[in-house]
Structures are given as C-alpha cells and as structure tokens.
Amino acid sequence: MPELPEVETVARDLRGLVLGATIVxxxxxxxxxxxxxxxxxxxxAVAGRTIERVGRRGKLIVVELSDGVALTIHLKMTGRLSLAPATAADDDHLRLAFRLEDGREIRFSDTRKFGRVGLYERDQLSGELVEPGEGGPLFARQGPEPLEPSFTLRAFRTRLRGHRGRLKPLLLDQSFIAGIGNIYADEALWRARLHPLRAANSLRPPDERRLHEAIRAVLAEAVERRGSSVRDYRGPMGDGTMQGQLAVYQRTGRPCPRCGRPIRRLVIAGRASHVCPGCQRLPRAARAAQEAVARSASAAAGAD
DNA sequence: CAACCGACCTGTTCGC
DNA sequence: TGCGAACAGGTCGGTT
Structure with a gap:
C-alpha cells in the first residue's frame, strides 16, 4: 500500500527523528x-554505526550508516516504522528493532510479514553499495524517479514507445518508473483520461503528454499531503490526507468527479483497477482486440 | 518482450 | 451467529 508519497513521508519523518543517532x-x-x-x-554489522543519511529510492527507504554501510527498508503492504523508548512494550507485529545509543528504538512492525530489510556495503572496487553474496548493486532494478527533473516528457515518451504491453501493468513495473503502486496508477490514468488496457505504444503524443503530467502532478500533490491513509497504511509516522482527493481508487459505483458516471472496477493482471467508463474509453480498435482476447479466454475456460 | 500464476502472509469483509 | 471464501496488493520466480 505505501507507494512513493507514503514512503517519502515516512523517510522524511524518520530522518528528522534519527539523523546523527548511533545504533548500538x-x-x-x-x-x-x-x-x-x-x-x-x-x-x-549495524552495531556502533551512525545514521548519516535517510532517503528514498522508489518505494525503498534507504538509511546510510557510517563506514559505507546502508540499510534498505521495504514496507511492502503493511510495514510500519515507529520510534519508542526501548523499555516500551513490543506490539504484536514487531519484526525488527534497532536500539539507539540514547535509549530509543527504531521499530519495524509488519502484520503480513512481507516487508524486507536489506544490508549493503560499499564495494571496494566499484564503489557501489552491494549486498553480500551474489546480490547486485543496490538500485539495479529501479526505474527513473518520476519527480526528478530528469524525468522529462521526452524521456518518458522514449520509454513508453518501447513497450507493447498495457498501461496499467507497465505503470506498476518498478523498473519502468520507480514508486508507483495501485492507487496512483489508477489515479494517474484517470487524470490523463486513459484506459488502463491501452497499449503503451498506441498513445498519441497528446496522450503521452497528459500521462506524463498526470503522474507527476498526482505524486507531487500526494507528497504534499503526506500520502493517502487508506486501509493498512496509517499510524504515527505516516498519516496523510490524500485519500480525500482520490477520484477513482476504491470508489467503485460512486460518481466520477469529472462526469458523474459510476466508477467501475475491473481486474487487470490479477489486480483491481478503477476506471471511469465515461472519461477513460478504449479506442474502437483496442476495444475489439480486447473483446477477442476475452472471448478466447472464456472459450478456453468453457472447453475445459 | 509479454502475460499469467503461485507464493509469501494475516486481518477484514462478504456471502450464505 | 458462524464459517469459509474472497480480498487487500508489492514483488519475485517460474512457465507458457
């Protein structure tokens, strides 16, 4: 559930609380x-090291320690970070705690146990942060940061045109763009008036421009609002107000803020997608192709 | 390159 | 009221 805006919020909060602290x-x-x-x-490996930087890359929280060591924290769906006195009782879902020299603990709790914490060290030869063993460099799989100035329309177009697949799964692919998840993928597509099943390389230049702008605008607004507090993502280090601005996500049956038609829910690549049937239309050709796929799928299922 | 599936997990909501 | 099914969804690895 935490996506770029939520992870950015957690990283900023954490930074303000623990920068300069030493882990014991x-x-x-x-x-x-x-x-x-x-x-x-x-x-x-972490004992005795000082927290020198706290940042974010995609949905990863990156905590750089002294001596060229770095921690990465991926919250996945239900991970949370909190600060507590070391003497405070653990909550039911505590998975990992870092004891600080000043008597506090950074606590990582995660109901569903999907969250992961990595430990990287700077490679002497390449100077890159790498995982012990055969793990690759730290950010090898992360696509461009959508809020960075380097994420230009031109760069986005080039990437989009290299993919024949559908927009929704592509936006969720972290190697395509880092940090987008199900909420902001649906919201960006709605803002850009694009159907999630559109093929990425079928967009016309104005479509590409609107999608680029929509991605950046929705993420920037969400960061400003400290993210969306919805379902699992809540708590002391991440309450946001963006949920009130969402147009389609988890609003099935409710009116589209732009045209009033009821929002529909469909499943794409196994995930819920929320679309406005009025604002986000498939072009006729794409629609025909989509229906052919659906027919052959149901025929295959029926033949079984 | 693209699509899809199961696995990883547990708490909540839904349908009967 | 009770109970199992469905759902929530980020990511990886495997298969077609």
Whole structure:
C-alpha cells in the first residue's frame, strides 16, 4: 500500500527523528525480515554505526550508516516504522528493532510479514553499495524517479514507445518508473483520461503528454499531503490526507468527479483497477482486440 | 518482450 | 451467529 508519497513521508519523518543517532544493537523477531543476513550477523554489522543519511529510492527507504554501510527498508503492504523508548512494550507485529545509543528504538512492525530489510556495503572496487553474496548493486532494478527533473516528457515518451504491453501493468513495473503502486496508477490514468488496457505504444503524443503530467502532478500533490491513509497504511509516522482527493481508487459505483458516471472496477493482471467508463474509453480498435482476447479466454475456460 | 500464476502472509469483509 | 471464501496488493520466480 505505501507507494512513493507514503514512503517519502515516512523517510522524511524518520530522518528528522534519527539523523546523527548511533545504533548500538538490533533484535529481530522474524528472521525472514532480513533479506540476506541472519539476526546475529545483522546485529553485529549495524552495531556502533551512525545514521548519516535517510532517503528514498522508489518505494525503498534507504538509511546510510557510517563506514559505507546502508540499510534498505521495504514496507511492502503493511510495514510500519515507529520510534519508542526501548523499555516500551513490543506490539504484536514487531519484526525488527534497532536500539539507539540514547535509549530509543527504531521499530519495524509488519502484520503480513512481507516487508524486507536489506544490508549493503560499499564495494571496494566499484564503489557501489552491494549486498553480500551474489546480490547486485543496490538500485539495479529501479526505474527513473518520476519527480526528478530528469524525468522529462521526452524521456518518458522514449520509454513508453518501447513497450507493447498495457498501461496499467507497465505503470506498476518498478523498473519502468520507480514508486508507483495501485492507487496512483489508477489515479494517474484517470487524470490523463486513459484506459488502463491501452497499449503503451498506441498513445498519441497528446496522450503521452497528459500521462506524463498526470503522474507527476498526482505524486507531487500526494507528497504534499503526506500520502493517502487508506486501509493498512496509517499510524504515527505516516498519516496523510490524500485519500480525500482520490477520484477513482476504491470508489467503485460512486460518481466520477469529472462526469458523474459510476466508477467501475475491473481486474487487470490479477489486480483491481478503477476506471471511469465515461472519461477513460478504449479506442474502437483496442476495444475489439480486447473483446477477442476475452472471448478466447472464456472459450478456453468453457472447453475445459 | 509479454502475460499469467503461485507464493509469501494475516486481518477484514462478504456471502450464505 | 458462524464459517469459509474472497480480498487487500508489492514483488519475485517460474512457465507458457
């Protein structure tokens, strides 16, 4: 659930609370939270190191420590960070805690246990942050940052035209653009008046321009509002107000803010998508192709 | 390159 | 009221 705006908010809050603090130990209640390390080695690797930077790349929170060590935290759907006195009781879903020198703890709680924490070290030869073992460089799989100035319309067009697939799954692909999830994919497509099943390389130049603008505008507005607090994403380090601005996400049956038609829910690549049937139309040709796919799928199912 | 599926997890909501 | 099914969805790995 946390996407770029929510992760950015958590990273900023965390930065303000722990920058300059020194970690003295770590305890792990669910070892699989750690991507590559066992709890003892992990605790030994972070102990004694100081928090020098807290940032974000895509949906990853990146905590740089002294001596060229970096932590990455992926909240996935239900991960949360909080600060608490080390003496405070653990909550039911505590997975990992970093003890700080000043008596506080950074706590990572995660109901569904999907969240992951990685530990990287600077490679002597390349100077890049790498995971021990065969893990690649830290950001190898992350696409461009949509809010960076380098994410230009021109760059976006070039990338879009290299894909024949449908828009919705493409927007969710972190190697295509980093940080977009189901909420902001649906909202950006609605703002751009584009149907999620449109083929990426079928857009006309004005469509591309609207989509580029919609992605940047919806993400920037959401960052300003500290993200959307919806379902699992709530709590002391991430309450936002963007949920009140959402036009389609989880608003099935309610009127489109632009044209009043009831929002529809469809499933694309196994995920819910929310679209306005009035504002987001498939062109005739794409619609015919889509119906042919649906027919052959139901024929295959029926033949079984 | 593209599409799809199962796996990973648990809490909440829905239909009967 | 109770109970199981469906759903929530980010990402990876495997298959077609």
């Amino acid at each position: 130990g770590a305890r792990c209640a669910w070892p699989r939270t750690l991507r590559t390390h066992d709890p003892d080695r992990f605790a030994a």
